[in-house]
Amino acid sequence: REDGHFLYGFATEGERLAFRQLLKVSGVGPRLALAVLSGLSVNDLTQVIARQEVGRLTKVPGIGTKTAERLLLELKGKLPDAPVAAAPEAAQGDILNALLALGYNDREAAAALKQLPADVSTAEGIRQALRLLSRV
Structure with missing residues (x-):
């Protein structure tokens, strides 16, 4: 923004890339992106998106059904490559x-x-x- 500079730190490069992809989704700002990464690891987020699990995303504070569906739609195939486990039995x-x-x-x-x-x-x-x- 024009009125300030904000610095965000991440433990891994994957978290930083996921954060930047989350910011590209309309309606998602830095606060919500950080909430997603606090509630789900990058691997978990990748699996949630691959499996299209709206319910797990709505468990994150601040994310409703519409935002979760938008995240699933816009992030499909855009997150950093992470090992996605086979769907659980x-x-x-x-x-x-x-x-x-x-x-x-x-x-x-x-x-x-x-x-x-x-x-x-x-x-x-x-x-x-x-x-x-x-x-x-």
Whole structure:
């Protein structure tokens, strides 16, 4: 802006590139871009965009459904290359959604999900994840 100079710092080059891409989306300013990068890592953001997950973006404070849809549309294929994991199996996705619905944030839920066996059922996975999260 004309009335001031602002400096933003990032831990990685990927975060800086993602921030700059977020700023190019109409309706997204520096504050909202920083909120997105605070709520999701660059890898998570890349995966959310690849999978078109509006729900995970709306969990970020300040992002509504319309803004989330605009982000998904305008950022598709524009974020820095990051390893995108294969889409989780149905049980893993259900466990993640259940933990998010119970009020855990994305990072807590993802950390618990990583500690679960790959072939766990939905019900047992939720039980185990809740046990893991209650220890923290």
